[in-house]
Amino acid sequence: MTYSKNQIRRYPIYLKLFKKMLSEGKVVVSSPVIAKELGYSEEQIRKDLQAVSDEPGRPKRGRDLAKLVMTLENFLGYRNSTNAVLIGCGHLGWALLNYPNFVGMGLSIVAVFENDESKIGASVCGKEVFDIKDIKTLLPEFKAAIAIICVPSEAAQEVADLAIESGAKGIWNFAPTHLNAHEGIAIEDVNLASSLAVLSHRLNQQKE
């Protein structure tokens, strides 16, 4: 089964909705209800859920919410834990360290790396801050598969290369720049400029 990027992006949004409905005491959910809540087409919803679940939805009754939650949590890896290190503890890095939901998503940030000597050796949100120079020894010790990159864009490629050389298999890139890596490496960008461009474009369309 192959999944499109946009499809995978929808699964955490379904999951959030289903957990909310469960907490409200609901037991089943149907595609029309999901369509109304999330604004996706019923056909898309059926395809998305069919792709992760063996169980067909029963047309009149809908799907079992608790089973859907379990299926999606498994699919998204929320029931496992992947270790990550965060590189660059500026404002954004600090905000991510304080983000309360990552553990529930199977992401465990185990250490922080910095090149700023005033930060090295300190502790941020309970994570020790290490010298970026030591990443080659430490990243394998931490069994970290993911490097979260929060450095300025000028430094991002260099830091990503270093993390990959140290054994990182995935890069979660918050620097507003494109990063290159060889094929076996997963790179996912959170590019605020791209997101703002989409919003601005829609705003301008409204004006026209």
Added chain:
Amino acid sequence: MTYSKNQIRRYPIYLKLFKKMLSEGKVVVSSPVIAKELGYSEEQIRKDLQAVSDEPGRPKRGRDLAKLVMTLENFLGYRNSTNAVLIGCGHLGWALLNYPNFVGMGLSIVAVFENDESKIGASVCGKEVFDIKDIKTLLPEFKAAIAIICVPSEAAQEVADLAIESGAKGIWNFAPTHLNAHEGIAIEDVNLASSLAVLSHRLNQQKE
């Protein structure tokens, strides 16, 4: 001309590259060079640039970098300024207020709204923090078209409704939840759970 969301997301990434090349003293750029730098196909690059620029690229010589930068900055609205207010000054809100690049992208955060009385009346990064209760009077005074939502997900829909009632035309949503609004409102989500899901999925595919 209609643009896909993914296409619009690519324009700031092109712009970043072209500005870097200009700063390195380069004058022209060709699709193969862009393809190598950004990993997009040459066909896609030609289509993307053709869609915003009247000028055809000359096959042997490439495109004029300075003109491309100007074209993209105009297309993305970086030469205008849109006022925004930020709602919810927690860790992430604070990081966004400290983000140095928004002004260069035509986004001007003019005020902050909070419901936490200990923060109201204070100043954060030079922006005054106002009581969310006063948003209906203040948002029109600030001529703010965009509300940046950084509140916890439970409060996000309520706060978005309030911003829209107060006159906001666009919602930049950083709360990890889906928001509903009527058709004339532009909503763009920065959903970290969706982004992490894409990264995790690719990491798992590597293991298989």
